[in-house]
Amino acid sequence: MEFTFLGTSAGTPTRARNVTALALAPSGPRPWYLVDCGEGTQHQLLRAHYSVMQLRAIFITHIHGDHTFGLPGLLTSASMLGRTEPLDLIAPVQTHRFVTSTLENSDSSLSYPVNFIDSEAADFRWQDEHFAVTNVALSHRVPCRAYVFTEQNLERQLRQDRLTEDGIEPGPSWGELQKGRDVTLADGRLLRSDDYTEIPRVARRLIVAGDNDDPTLLAEASAGSHALIHEATYTQDVSERVGPWPQHSSAEQVARFAQQAQLPNLVLTHFSSRYQSGPGGAPHINQLAAEALRHYRGELFLARDFDSYRLEKDLTLRCLTTDNP
Amino acid sequence: MEFTFLGTSAGTPTRARNVTALALAPSGPRPWYLVDCGEGTQHQLLRAHYSVMQLRAIFITHIHGDHTFGLPGLLTSASMLGRTEPLDLIAPVQTHRFVTSTLENSDSSLSYPVNFIDSEAADFRWQDEHFAVTNVALSHRVPCRAYVFTEQNLERQLRQDRLTEDGIEPGPSWGELQKGRDVTLADGRLLRSDDYTEIPRVARRLIVAGDNDDPTLLAEASAGSHALIHEATYTQDVSERVGPWPQHSSAEQVARFAQQAQLPNLVLTHFSSRYQSGPGGAPHINQLAAEALRHYRGELFLARDFDSYRLEKDLTLRCLTTDNP
Structure with missing residues (x-):
């Protein structure tokens, strides 16, 4: 399970950060999924290894422009490239x-064709062979959602002991059972895949949240999740100075929640453009990391444009971009 | 009169070229004017010396997305920066x-406030203290315009011979006359600025055309114009292979027209993404220049993103970007 940040800035782009978009892939670049699509997402894709031709679905957290204004350009460019696959x-x-x-x-x-699916529907649920996706209502100026991606169709392991015990000879039926398919033998016996295989690991689960001023809304979804990507627009002091209107979270708020929810991996993103990475008078982005680390003892990451991450089968989260400290 | 290309690619962005936008300024970066606004124009502005705070007007040639999809992001970003000036x-x-x-x-x-002005109105005309702007209907899949920018309020020179002849003493009235204002003297005489000053040069005139498959529509506007910025999406052979549907011009077509119209300066832009500048298998952008040069003997330029030009008072056009051959 891999993801790449295509934009990590809140509201407006900066020279180093575009507005929000995230590419997610089960493994490798095809198929892949996009969460949010700020202006310039198609431009960012020209520098990443994801093609709009292999994009299966786009998940939008909420209607604000810094999460949606890239849609028309991305959709029409895919058309100019001759895409025919539904999206x-x-x-x-x-x-x-x-x-x-x-x-x-x-x-x-x-x-x-574009299939429009209402993310705000009460019974929202989406799935394909790679992911089962649900969502969680957040608290923002407009309705906003977090998407919960759960890995599907995990590889099964044959329980050879049981197969041998029941006198089932090695052959094509073993292969079928391993693929999760039930098998009827020549002698009429029905073998259920679930009885002769096991899934030796937990399904990976990732939460990608939209704009939100109340991380505790993710408490239930976080139980059994292995990584959370959440906005941290400001440090706590700036957040208090700005006031409640923007309805964003501070790094402290998210960190406290992630600690309480015992989330093993936390990636902060959607930073106010006031924070910069270079030298100069602007507040440094590391202030957000420092603040979060005071409240969170799991694995903490600060997203940067084009950084790629892998949530491994052993549930560790690894940043694949070598220069990320 | 200066202009900077913010995008020079047709239809879709490439890694080196964004979709269409052009910044135009009478002198220096304030105020300035934008012609077309493809997706990512606000991102390009982060790398140019024009700020949305000093933008006075946006001129859109036609409704296609590669000329308009950057509008919502640019307008809302200006709002987030606290702009109050009408646009x-x-x-x-x-x-x-x-x-x-x-x-x-x-x-x-x-x-x-945004003042919406219909570019397709029969009597379209816009002006401020720097530019008088008219437009010309072009030929494209949808209604499309070229904008003709004529410099306004040229500096006047006093005709000292005549002032002396008429016994008008040097003083504040000379300054008023030079600013183009008529003056009434203490003795009751009315002095008309036009009688005592002259404008020692021609007003510079620039045509910025939108998508167009018939450059000859610009014949009338070209008389008295000093530079034309026009699309040259393809070379002639590709244009013939692609067929008439896209309704774009070839480099040859534009060059032939500019030669016939005796336009002294021609800047080609809006290149199909098939043309590249680097090494590799793609057709080289210089093919377009080579083709145009076979038919045009004026000053020819191929636009590149972030190249700036100055149309001098002596009517020469100069590329200010030092590495442009």
Whole structure:
């Protein structure tokens, strides 16, 4: 399970950070999934190893422009490349309207179908062969969701002891059982895959949250999750100075929650453009890390554009970008 | 009169070229004017010396996404920066609708008024103290315009011979006359600025054209213009292979027209992403220059992102980017 940040800035882009987008892949670049699509996401993709031709679904957390304004360009560029595969667009109804009216008002049409799926539906659930996806309502100025990605179809291991015990000879039926399929033998016996195989590890689960001023809303989803990607727009003192209106979280707030929820891995993102990485008068981005580390003892990461991560089968999270401290 | 290319690619961005946008300034970065606003224009501005705070007006040539999808992000970012100055948006009505519905569907509002002005109006004319702007209908898949920018309020020179002849003593009245203002003397005489000053040079005039498959539509506007910025999406052979549908010009077509119209300066832009500048298998961008040079004997330039040009008072056009051959 790998993901790459295509944008990590809140509200407006900076020279080093684009507005929000995240590429997620079960393994390798095809298929892959996009969570949020700020302006310039298609430009970021030109520098990443994900192609819009292999994109299976887009999940939008909420309607704000820094999470959605890249959609029309990305969709029409895929069309100019000749995409024919259908694409799922999981988003609030207003984002569907934004896309539809933008295509209309720009004389654009798409060479492939877009399936609009309402992310705010009460019974929202999406899945394919790689991921089962649910979502959780967050607290922001507009309805906003966190998406919970749970790995599907984990590789099974044959329980050879039991197969031998029941006198089932090695052969094609073993292969079928390992693929999770039930088998009827020539003698009429029905073998259930679940009886003769086991899944030797836990399904990996990742939460990708949208804008949110109350991380505790993720308490239930966090139980059994192995990594949380959450906004930390400000440090606590700036957050208090700015006041409650923006409805964002501070690094401290998220860190306290992740500690309490015993989340083993936390990646902070969606930083206010006031924080910079270089030398100079602007507050340094590391202030956010320092603040979070005072409240969280798990593995902490600060997202940067184009950093890639892998959530390993042993549930450790590894940043694949070598220069990330 | 200076301009900087913020995007020079047709349809989709490449790693080296963004989709169309051009910054134009009478002198220095304030105020300035934007012609077209493809996705990522606000990102390009982070690397140029123009700020959205000093932007006076946006001119959109036509409704296609590669010329308009950057509008919502640029407008909302200016709002987040606290802009209060009104902004003129000169564009087709559908682009006004695109902007309005996008703001609505993304819970966005602007901290400043946008004046929507219909670029397709029969009597279109816009002006401020720096530029008088008219437009010309082009030929494309949708209504499309070229904008003609004519310098306004040229500096006047006093005709000292005539002032002396008429016994007008040096003093504040000379200054007023030079500013173009008529003056009434203490003795009751009315002095008309036009009688005692002259404008010692021609007003500079620049045409910035949108997508167009018939450059000859610019014949009338080209008389008295000093530079033309025009698309050259393909070479002639590719243009013939692609067929008439895209309704773009070849380098040859534009060059032939510019030669016939005796335009002294021609800048080609809006290149198909098939043309590249680096080594490799892709057709080289210089093919477009080579083709144009076979038919045009004026000053020819191929636009690149971030290249800046100055149309001097002596009507020469100079690329200010030192590494441009």
